[in-house]
Amino acid sequence: MSTESFANLAARFKVNEPDVVAESIDGEVIIINLNSGAYYSSLGTGGAIWEALVANHSIDETLDLLAAHYERPRSEIEAEVTHFVAQLLDEALLLESAEPVPVSGLELAQPASFETPVLSKYTDMQELLLLDPIHDVDPSIGWPFPKATK
Amino acid sequence: MDRPEARLAASLDVAANLAFERLGRHQSAIQIAGHTIRLVFAGGALQSQAMRAFTHIETPLPSQVSFEILVWDTVQSGVAMSPTAGAQIESLLADARQPGGPALSVVPQGVSFFNPETSRAYHWLQDALNLDETNKAAPVRLALSYAMADLGVPAMHAAALRSSSGGLLLCGSSGAGKSTTSIACAQAGFEFAADDFCFVASNNGRILAHSVYASGKVYAHRLHDLPQFASLVMNGEAVETEKAISFLGEGPAFKVIPQMAVDAVIVLASKGNPVPTFRRISPLQALVGLAPSTVLLFRTGGDHLTALRRLVAKVPCFEMHLSRDIKANPPAIESLLRSLGSSQD
Numbered sequence: 001m002s003t004e005s006f007a008n009l010a011a012r013f014k015v016n017e018p019d020v021v022a023e024s025i026d027g028e029v030i031i032i033n034l035n036s037g038a039y040y041s042s043l044g045t046g047g048a049i050w051e052a053l054v055a056n057h058s059i060d061e062t063l064d065l066l067a068a069h070y071e072r073p074r075s076e077i078e079a080e081v082t083h084f085v086a087q088l089l090d091e092a093l094l095l096e097s098a099e100p101v102p103v104s105g106l107e108l109a110q111p112a113s114f115e116t117p118v119l120s121k122y123t124d125m126q127e128l129l130l131l132d133p134i135h136d137v138d139p140s141i142g143w144p145f146p147k148a149t150k
Numbered sequence: 151m152d153r154p155e156a157r158l159a160a161s162l163d164v165a166a167n168l169a170f171e172r173l174g175r176h177q178s179a180i181q182i183a184g185h186t187i188r189l190v191f192a193g194g195a196l197q198s199q200a201m202r203a204f205t206h207i208e209t210p211l212p213s214q215v216s217f218e219i220l221v222w223d224t225v226q227s228g229v230a231m232s233p234t235a236g237a238q239i240e241s242l243l244a245d246a247r248q249p250g251g252p253a254l255s256v257v258p259q260g261v262s263f264f265n266p267e268t269s270r271a272y273h274w275l276q277d278a279l280n281l282d283e284t285n286k287a288a289p290v291r292l293a294l295s296y297a298m299a300d301l302g303v304p305a306m307h308a309a310a311l312r313s314s315s316g317g318l319l320l321c322g323s324s325g326a327g328k329s330t331t332s333i334a335c336a337q338a339g340f341e342f343a344a345d346d347f348c349f350v351a352s353n354n355g356r357i358l359a360h361s362v363y364a365s366g367k368v369y370a371h372r373l374h375d376l377p378q379f380a381s382l383v384m385n386g387e388a389v390e391t392e393k394a395i396s397f398l399g400e401g402p403a404f405k406v407i408p409q410m411a412v413d414a415v416i417v418l419a420s421k422g423n424p425v426p427t428f429r430r431i432s433p434l435q436a437l438v439g440l441a442p443s444t445v446l447l448f449r450t451g452g453d454h455l456t457a458l459r460r461l462v463a464k465v466p467c468f469e470m471h472l473s474r475d476i477k478a479n480p481p482a483i484e485s486l487l488r489s490l491g492s493s494q495d
Contacts, residue, residue: 018250021445021455022455023437023441023455023456023458023459024434025432025433025434025437025459025462025463026432026433026434028432028434028435029434030434030437030438030441030442030455032441032442032445032446032455034445034446037446039438039441039442039446041434041435041438043434047434122438122442124323125323125442125443125446
């Protein structure tokens with residue numbers, strides 16, 4: 001996985017729907033990739049960043065929002081925030097958005113101290129998606145009985 | 151009839167009707183969350199086999215139903231799935247794997263499909279006398295899940311139990327201990343609604359869990375700790391390769407209930423501990439514990455996740471670390487429920 005930070009601070013994002021579904025509760029977020037079966041959670045600061053980004057804030061605006069909320073200089077939090085955004089993009093949970101959607105108002109509910117945002121990834125459910133149809137059928141005996149080996 | 155789903159439904163109607171002509175059209179009805187569902191089986195053997203799981207929710211056949219499910223198999227009826235239907239299924243499967251795609255699944259033993267335009271679901275099996283443990287214990291599960299989701303009632307991958315102190319949903323990934331713990335609770339006097347699958351709905355501000363199956367499943371090595379369950383096992387010949395299955399409504403030791411109010415959600419986090427312990431968790435942590443398996447298993451997408459979020463936001467949520475002594479877990483759960491009840495008084 002890339003550990004690069006995302007450099008374009010003017011970029012805006014949207015959830016990679018319909019493959020990805022997400023829900024936030026009290027500033028914490030769960031994200032499920034329905035295609036890969038992987039799912040993710042992020043608490044605290046990570047949940048705040050997610051909420052700001054999916055409310056159509058650019059990274060620039062998100063940094064301003066976080067800096068004001070946590071009362072920290074932007075320069076101190078920028079690297080960790082952009083690294084977190086890069087993770088969300090690497091996992092294909094967000095897509096860059098060119099849509100000129102107006103930024104909605106957002107009140108952050110997270111605790112007052114900024115903590116390194118963490119994206120926890122879980123893959124224990126991927127086996128649910130591994131059931132595959134039976135291919136290679138013999139039309140003479142009906143679908144989906146496999147062809148007899150010769 | 152232009153849509154591919156409609157063409158597949160027409161092909162499945164032909165196959166099912168041919169099977170009904172050969173083996174008879176045997177109908178039953180069940181009721182879940184206020185919805186009456188007609189089950190139409192090809193042959194009495196298939197009907198009596200499947201209906202063992204539904205004894206507690208069976209209802210007289212009504213004139214109107216919310217939806218119906220046609221059930222037939224190839225080995226008993228001699229009706230093979232036609233290459234045309236097979237090709238239609240194959241061509242729809244790619245879309246069915248996408249969120250919001252057709253309600254269609256192919257698993258090794260058969261096909262489930264729901265056509266919302268006609269409120270008719272289809273459950274075709276290759277061989278109804280040679281079913282895996284899921285199809286034995288929980289017949290037509292995917293077809294039910296698709297049709298109920300269309301009615302706005304989400305499925306939940308969870309056990310559901312009620313004691314005199316309250317009701318709980320027991321969640322966790324496969325292997326977390328849901329089934330064994332729920333049977334241990336049922337044997338300890340809890341009323342039983344589900345061992346790993348139910349529907350959930352909101353009613354007057356309360357969350358209700360709706361039972362579907364009166365069946366439970368445990369690994370064979372647990373049977374010596376669960377003698378009342380063991381006395382009802384219906385697949386004794388197969389328990390070396392699959393879980394032991396019992397229909398709890400068939401024995402006097404268990405009480406199976408059609409629905410119950412949910413007062414707590416418990417996410418099973420670990421097992422094999424010296425004593426059972428609990429930790430209060432946030433609604434989001436509970437959602438992480440219960441939503442992925444539910445949403446991924448039934449492929450019903452973002453609305454489903456939203457419905458589950460509403461559920462966990464309404465009741466207290468806990469993480470449980472199970473004792474290795476499975477008989478120690480039910481009293482601990484009962485004690486937790488009692489403490490919640492007294493804190494609400």
